[in-house]
Amino acid sequence: MQIEKNRVVSMHYTLKDHDGNVLDSSEGRDPLSFLQGAHNIIKGLEEALEGHTTGDKLEVTVEPKDGYGVVQEHLIQQVPRAAFASIPDLQVGMRLQAETEQGPVPVMVSEIADDFVTVDGNHELAGAHLHFSIEITDVREATAEEMDHGHAH
Template sequence: MQIAQNAVVAFHYTLTNEAGEVLDSSEGREPLAYLHGSGNIIPGLEKELAGRQSGDKLQVRVEPAEGYGEIQPALVQEVPRDAFQGVEEIQPGMQFQAQTEGGPLLVTVTKLEGDTVTVDGNHPLAGETLNFDVSIEEVREASPEEMEHGHVHGPDGHHH
């Protein structure tokens, strides 16, 4: 079966950046499963998997625009230290959920200077070209329930 709209796809992957550093991998875990055409994975990878089938191995290069997007400078902000009520110690790398006009946004602390904390709401991989080594393990038809819910359910059904 070829990968097409509403196919359930399970694949192993290794993700590296332009420098060749491994950013993520399914090695030692179950393959990643997704419902094709439902936006469950980044667009550039999903587009390259279309038409493939179980057993295929491929390398995919995804530019930022079809990955996690370009870096948006407006998502980097300086906020006063007292905006972090109840947090004793703030360190770069810590993540918080901020409430914005557009809803909740995960932000990462990037810098501390005195009473000023710089936070970044960009995805950590925004602006990065992503390189995937992919091995497609399984392609099957989605169940009516998976299609209705827009995502894959595990072997024991869904838990939501």
Template sequence: MFADLNAGRSRTMKRHVRHTPYSEFIHPKRVSMQISENTVVSIHYTLTNNAGETIDSSIQRGEPLAYLHGAGNIIPGLEKALVGKAAGDKLDVTVNPEEGYGERHEQLIQQVPKTAFEGNEENLQPGMQFQAQTEAGPRIFTITAVEGDEVTVDGNHPLAGETLNFAVEVTEVREASDEEKEHGHVHGPEGHDH
């Protein structure tokens, strides 16, 4: 009689209980959030030029770069390559100038008199940067030469015209907060910091 009761119960239970292999309890499958618009992404990266020289590296700084995906916070070519990736993914990305910092424009290289740098004429050196108002809005210029009373300035981004090679590891992907979406950038652990 007991055998019949147990037999009926196990058939009933089989209909309602999904049998989970023991291995899934030990190593559950994790569903990682994928990179898409309005996700906060943290990546470690090393940027090299075509000569193999390291230009920049988050690893050397000791902390990953965090950005709001889809807000234009990183160059378009890298942002496009990261769509659909998840934490733990590693990839190599080559970004051409048009998807990076653009082509070089010779008209952005100009010679200006030292007197244009009111009060700083004696301290001007190649490599110094400053912001100036242009017809297209504010632009960063780099001093490339100082000769006599003339200063050569370049309004191109230092990496304009360069093919950029990134070795990337995605370290974290999370949903952006409403405040981050509204402001268009990532907020740190302590919150809003403008």
């Protein structure tokens, strides 16, 4: 059975960055299962899997625009250090929620200086070329409930 919209796909994967560092993997775990066409995984990977079938092994490179997006400079901001006074052990890499006019936004602390803190609201993999090694372990028709819920059960 081929991968197409409204089919449940199970796969093992290893995700590496452009330098070959492993960022994530299903090794030692159950395969990842998702509903094809429901945007459960990034666009570029979903498109690359279309038409493949159980047993297929493939290498997929996903460009930033089809992965977690390009870096959006307006999501990187310097905030007065005083705004973080309630966080005694503020560190680079710390994940926080910023309160904005549009509601809470997850950010990461990317730099700490004497007078300001730089926070980044981009996804941590924004701008990254993603390299996947994939093995399709199963493809099946989705149940009515899975299609209604928009994800594999």
